[in-house]
Amino acid sequence: MTAETEKFAAGGSTEAEKRTLGVLRLQLANGAPSTEAFGVNLRNFSPAAFSLIEVLFVLVIISILAGLVIGTAKYASTKAATSRAQSEIAAMEMALEHYKSDNGVYPKSTTTRRTASGFPGLIEINNSIALYGALTSPKAYMSFKPNQTRVDQATTKMYLIDPFGAPYNYYCNPGALDQTNTASFDLWSYGPNGFNDEGTNDDITNWQQH
Secondary structure, eight states: OOHHHHHHHHTOSSHHHHHHHHHHHHHHHTTOOOSEETTEEGGGOOOOOOOHHHHHHHHHHHHHHHHHHHHHHHHHHHHHHHHHHHHHHHHHHHHHHHHHHHHSSOOOOSSOOOOSSBOOOHHHHHHHHHHHHHHHSSSOSOOOOGGGEEEOTTTOOEEEBOTTSSBOEEEOOTTOTTOSSTTSOEEEEOTTTTSBOTTOTTOEETTTOO
């Protein structure tokens, strides 16, 4: 025990100390905090707090980490969707080969293909309707999950969509100069940006996979 605590236990050595310690004991017994303890003025003490600069620094770090997490998650999602599109295109290619084995020819697309840059519209939807119909009726060469199809509001017919929500593009017009795979068919997705890049950039095509 220190000299101060010994005096506190003994009740103080002088009358002044006894009176001071008596006040302290009374305050502590009543649950009231004392402003002084063993000669230390507790009024000079304040709870620790962060400065404005420290708070701003923490917020900047949190923002950077959040951006990294969101960017990584978006990249992983796009990567997974691209891999899925490649797998679905390969599966449809196989199904179309079975169609040809039974019918002697590949199913013909209903309209021309979009040759200029742009977002998918009636051309892509109509050709995707033809692709879905050939693969599912009257003989089912391939089955599709609900998230792989969509209903065209104008015709109420089903068509195939890629993992990015746009119609799969199918073009088969034997002898046409605008067909890339002249011996078979063109089958592709506009990729993550959903925009016709004319077979370049992020487009996912069956002729690039061969």
